[in-house]
Amino acid sequence: MKLSSKALLALAISSITATAYAEPASQDFVPTTLASTSAQGEAKGFIEDFSLGGTTRNWYSHESKYRGGTFAYQKHGQTLTDRNRTNWVQGTILNASSGFTQGTVGVKTEVAVYNALVLDRSKRDIKGGSNRTLADSNGDAVDQWSKLGLANVQFRVSNTTLTAGRQNFSSGIVDTIGNRALPSSFQGVSFNSEEFSNLSFQGGVFDRVSPRSEQSLSKFRTEYGNGAETDKVSTLGVNYQPLKSLKTSFFAANVKDFWNQYYFGATHELGDAQQLGLTTGFNYYKTVDEGKKEMGEIDNDTFSLSLGLTHQAHSLTFGYQQVNGNEYFDYLHETNGIYLANSLTSDFNGPNEKSFQIAYAINMAEYGVPGLKFNAYSARGWGIDGTHYTGNNGRAKFAYDGIQSQDGEKHQEYGVGASYAVQSGPLKATAIRATYVEHRGSEFQSDGSIKEFRLVTTIPFNIL
Structure with a gap:
């Protein structure tokens, strides 16, 4: 189960619909x-554009399973269980970034040290x-630890940048995830080219x-699979804005011996949010097995469609999602x-699952309190059917073992949340977010029944 900071209001759509535009969205063609x-022509220099800063995040979560669900932990050689799990961690990022050197080819370096300080160290609370x-082999919390989160060198010509080393990367298939005290990052080589006005x-x-x-x-593994690992992920894509109101994205990825995955996304804006704005979002994934088929035979089509209505401070969003395949819609872990x-808290990605969400958000800036937002949502999934799953075509170990028992499974989820971003002063851009989520699944639905309260405070800082 993927417990995400998107758990309230599916931020992928609420971030679109919560914005109030000053004028109607233009439908003009963009050449x-x-x-x-x-x-690169505006590069200031390696030292001249040097910066040192970062963020510190206080991340607290309390979960409770119900309807018979429990968490387990080891104590004195015995396995003990109870309904609750608490995690409380302070994560700090210190980022040192140079500017690009001047000239035809610019060079830049970036190094970021990640540090975690565990504030709740009880073995019973963290449950291993x-x-x-992070816990050791005995289930005891590692009180404090650090690592290089980023360490890369970048080369730039004109508006094209090549990055080598440990880095962030963002696309519809491979994307850094930052919903814990510290984010993930990737090691490899990437490029980003923005040589055209509306095409990258x-x-x-x-x-x-x-x-x-x-x-x-x-190594890379999948979120829902059998633990198989791969050491090569390749991806390539394009972002294109044909209209001022329409943005599209297409990416393909090869995950060695797992699958080939293709993604298409589009967002269209219509109207004026001060009167009535409509935002339409469409996302589609195609996944097929590849190479040694470590995740078994896969032929999966999954899509979602969202419609968001915005009037001044208020946003109402409807989301429909459907999985066409006898296995989970799966993606890369971390x-x-x-x-x-x-x-959401659940990905609503079971075999052959259909789901529907309704979400509401209010931006209190319209009422004189900029930075304060509230939201709520309810989602329901049904028709989960894994009875036709054939696993690894005769292999001893199924990629998604246990999925065959899911026959007509269903689940529901709701959540409420509040967030505030400081608008000025020494703590400007500090963000505080509190969320409560409750998920209830039928007997064999994979996410179970769980409640979670989460409180996250993120403070940015600049040293140089």
Whole structure:
């Protein structure tokens, strides 16, 4: 189960619909021309543009399972269980970044040190190691740990940048995930080219991921699979804006011996949010097995469609999502490579699952309190059917073992949240967010029944 900071209001869509535009969205065609400026031509210098800063995040979560669900932990050689789990971690990022050197080819370096300080160290509370609190082999919390989260060198010509080393990367298939005290990052080589006014290209080859709550680098594995690993992920894509109101994105990825995955996304804006604005979002994934088929035979089509209505401070969003395939819609672990409208506490990604969400958000800036927002949502999934799953076509170990018992499973989820961003003063841009989520699943639905309260405070800082 993917417990995400998107858990309230599916931020992938609420971030679109909560914005109030000053004028109607233009439907004008955008011609493709060469970029009018060169980013490298405006380089200030390696030292002259040096910066040192970062963020510190206080991340607290309390979960309670119900309807018979429990968490387990080891104590004095015995396995003990109870309903609750608490994680409380302070994550700090210190980022040192140079500017680009001047000249035809610019060079830049970036290094970021990640540090985690565990504030709740009770073995009973943290329930062993997880992607929330790092624990040793005995299940005891690692009180404090650090690592290089970023360490890369960048080369730039005009508006095209090549990055080598440990880095962030963002696309519909491979995307840094930052919903814990510290984010993930990737090791490899990537490029980003913005030589045209409304057309950009991205690509990368990565061999390791730096997980959110681990000190070492790891091979890639999938979020829902059998633990199989791969050491090569290649991706290539394009972002294109044909209209001022329409943005599109297409990416393809090869995950060696797992699958080939293709993604298409589009967002269209219509009207004036001060009167009535409509935002339409569409996301589609196609996944097929590849190479040694370590994840079994896969032929999966998954899509979501969202419609968001905005009137001044108020946003109402509807999201429909459907999985066409006898296995989960799956994606890479320690990534945010799931740009689907109903990816919440549950991803609503079971075999052949259909789901619907309704979400409401209010931006209190319209009422004189800029930075304060509230939201709520309710989502329901049904028709989960894994009875036709054939596994690895005769192999002893199924990629998604247990999925065959899911026959007509269903689940529901709701959540409420509040957030505030400081608008001025020494703590400007400090963000505080509180959320409460409750999820209830039928007997064999994979996410179970769980409640979670989460409180996250993120404070940015600049030293140089």
